[in-house]
Amino acid sequence: MSLAKPSGFATDVISVATRAIRSLLREPEAIIPALVIPVFFYAINIGSLQDVAEQLPGDIDFKAFQLPVAIIFAVTGVSRANVVVTDIQTGYLDKLLITPIRRSALLLGMMIADFVLVFGLSLMVVGLGFIVGVRFESGPLGVLAFLIIAAGWGLAFTGFPYTIALRTGNPAAVNSSFLIFFPFAFLTSSFLPLEALTSWLRTVARWNPVTYLLEGLRSLITEGWVAEDLLRAVAAVVGIALVTFTMAFRSLQKRVATG
Amino acid sequence: MLSSPVLSDGETSVKLPAVTAITTNDLCRSFGEEHAVAGVDLAVQDGEIYGFLGPNGAGKSTTVRMLCTLLGPTSGSASVLGLDVVDAAAEVRLRIGVALQEAALDEKQTGREILELQGRLYGMKGTVLAERIDTVLQFIDIGDAIDRRVGTYSGGMKRRVDLASSLLHEPEVLFLDEPTTGLDPVSRAKVWEEVKRLNEDLGVTIFLTTQYLEEADVLADRVGIIDSGRLVAEGTPEQLKREVGNDLIVVELGQISDVPLDVIKGVPGVTGASLHGQELSVSSSDGAGLVSGLVVALADVDVPIESLTLRTPSLDDVFLAATGHRIEPGEDPTGEQPIDTDTEEVER
Numbered sequence: 019m020s021l022a023k024p025s026g027f028a029t030d031v032i033s034v035a036t037r038a039i040r041s042l043l044r045e046p047e048a049i050i051p052a053l054v055i056p057v058f059f060y061a062i063n064i065g066s067l068q069d070v071a072e073q074l075p076g077d078i079d080f081k082a083f084q085l086p087v088a089i090i091f092a093v094t095g096v097s098r099a100n101v102v103v104t105d106i107q108t109g110y111l112d113k114l115l116i117t118p119i120r121r122s123a124l125l126l127g128m129m130i131a132d133f134v135l136v137f138g139l140s141l142m143v144v145g146l147g148f149i150v151g152v153r154f155e156s157g158p159l160g161v162l163a164f165l166i167i168a169a170g171w172g173l174a175f176t177g178f179p180y181t182i183a184l185r186t187g188n189p190a191a192v193n194s195s196f197l198i199f200f201p202f203a204f205l206t207s208s209f210l211p212l213e214a215l216t217s218w219l220r221t222v223a224r225w226n227p228v229t230y231l232l233e234g235l236r237s238l239i240t241e242g243w244v245a246e247d248l249l250r251a252v253a254a255v256v257g258i259a260l261v262t263f264t265m266a267f268r269s270l271q272k273r274v275a276t277g
Numbered sequence: 278m279l280s281s282p283v284l285s286d287g288e289t290s291v292k293l294p295a296v297t298a299i300t301t302n303d304l305c306r307s308f309g310e311e312h313a314v315a316g317v318d319l320a321v322q323d324g325e326i327y328g329f330l331g332p333n334g335a336g337k338s339t340t341v342r343m344l345c346t347l348l349g350p351t352s353g354s355a356s357v358l359g360l361d362v363v364d365a366a367a368e369v370r371l372r373i374g375v376a377l378q379e380a381a382l383d384e385k386q387t388g389r390e391i392l393e394l395q396g397r398l399y400g401m402k403g404t405v406l407a408e409r410i411d412t413v414l415q416f417i418d419i420g421d422a423i424d425r426r427v428g429t430y431s432g433g434m435k436r437r438v439d440l441a442s443s444l445l446h447e448p449e450v451l452f453l454d455e456p457t458t459g460l461d462p463v464s465r466a467k468v469w470e471e472v473k474r475l476n477e478d479l480g481v482t483i484f485l486t487t488q489y490l491e492e493a494d495v496l497a498d499r500v501g502i503i504d505s506g507r508l509v510a511e512g513t514p515e516q517l518k519r520e521v522g523n524d525l526i527v528v529e530l531g532q533i534s535d536v537p538l539d540v541i542k543g544v545p546g547v548t549g550a551s552l553h554g555q556e557l558s559v560s561s562s563d564g565a566g567l568v569s570g571l572v573v574a575l576a577d578v579d580v581p582i583e584s585l586t587l588r589t590p591s592l593d594d595v596f597l598a599a600t601g602h603r604i605e606p607g608e609d610p611t612g613e614q615p616i617d618t619d620t621e622e623v624e625r
Contacts, residue, residue: 022446109381276349
């Protein structure tokens with residue numbers, strides 16, 4: 019008689035997430051670039067643009083202005099999609115699919131691990147901000163909201179690499195998903211306020227959800243609790259998440275189909 | 278044995294009637310124009326070890342992937358323990374164990390972590406899971422390495438952990454897809470020993486695919502030979518070999534590939550003769566007594582003999598008789614040859 023019984027959806031998700039978090043801790047080499055890149059750009063952007071930016075009208079604290087950008091650089095594109103590809107290539111995914119695991123748990127578990135990672139990365143970048151003197155007008159709860167929204171963005175973006183991983187099973191294709199990061203991260207107010215951009219870039223930036231994400235995050239630092247800015251930031255994250263998660267879970271469905 | 282399997286759903290237990298462990302009806306699977314499995318009918322009984330023998334690309338793995346719910350059939354049907362592999366895929370998964378070719382395991386985890394994850398996905402936890410892991414570890418010889426990361430394991434160790442993970446939930450049917458391909462002879466012998474023990478001690482029905490004739494011969498109660506997606510012969514290894522003949526004389530003919538078979542079949546004592554390329558196979562109930570008569574008969578028709586081998590038939594000969602060509606295993610790093618039992622070679 020078999021000892022097996024359906025394990026429950028939560029157990030499936032937690033089991034996959036535990037495995038993913040454990041392997042994450044065992045490959046710090048995969049996390050280090052995600053930390054070095056934002057610190058590097060934070061230092062360079064401040065070093066090169068602080069004096070110029072702070073002469074602009076509007077009384078900008080450029081270190082505070084740049085902190086959300088560093089966060090975006092840290093968390094955008096970080097995912098366990100490479101693990102999914104390895105699982106596909108080695109056949110470990112098949113081994114999991116032979117178990118009674120709920121198929122969606124395979125992706126959700128990975129995403130939980132991603133959220134833990136991007137939250138941790140955001141925490142470290144915020145810590146860096148504190149070291150250089152950035153303070154939050156919105157207080158400690160504002161810091162928490164900042165971290166959750168930032169990590170939420172990181173999570174929302176994981177849908178892109180997962181979609182590519184599940185569609186192609188190809189590590190090179192997953193690595194090139196980093197390219198999607200560029201229009202999101204640079205066609206926006208990442209270096210200067212929206213008003214200081216040339217008109218074409220300003221127009222493009224108004225269509226970029228990252229613009230609203232940055233404004234919301236910045237408002238928590240420099241202005242306190244501004245409902246309108248926060249709602250727009252959350253809407254940007256949720257909007258992107260809806261699109262990317264739909265793509266990713268459809269790709270999963272296709273990958274595990276037996277037809 | 279599984280004469281009266283019980284399906285537990287956690288709350289209630291339902292007695293099910295005895296069923297054949299695996300049944301397929303005209304099972305087909307195509308990939309575009311390629312017919313990987315082209316109408317296979319199987320009936321594997323409870324408690325038996327069924328060897329599915331065939332060369333690379335014969336359709337073995339595709340059949341296993343359909344039986345363990347990873348792949349849907351293009352047409353035909355298959356059931357495991359009476360459960361349709363398409364309509365009742367979730368129930369099938371709960372009751373089967375599978376060790377696929379290549380023993381894919383996450384190299385960043387330890388063997389024990391792999392087993393724990395596997396166990397949890399089958400609804401096991403706490404002391405039940407810990408005890409089950411201890412039990413399956415007794416089946417595989419891995420020692421303290423179970424707490425090392427899989428990335429440090431040899432191919433044989435990975436296979437054994439994979440086998441252990443497929444046993445955790447006490448499956449009623451175990452699928453082993455080429456469990457020893459790429460293993461050295463010592464590791465191969467260990468896997469054979471474990472497979473036999475599982476079947477004999479626990480009564481697990483085992484469906485084993487292999488491209489190694491010796492493996493099928495040593496392990497399987499019954500063998501199905503698959504070639505180009507079709508089942509070409511089936512029976513116990515002894516039955517299949519007996520169909521070829523008690524003794525077999527294999528004559529290598531050098532450059533000549535045309536032999537008057539009528540003449541050969543007319544030699545007293547010959548029960549069958551067939552020509553495959555430059556290889557003449559002659560079966561007889563008394564091979565030793567036939568050798569001289571056969572040599573004379575070949576000399577009479579001016580057929581030069583390169584070499585002559587007298588032996589008992591192997592599954593390779595069964596395969597040759599059924600398909601017209603010999604089985605050619607893929608890469609075999611052990612350098613082992615398919616079986617030739619009781620070989621006595623006579624050079625001209």
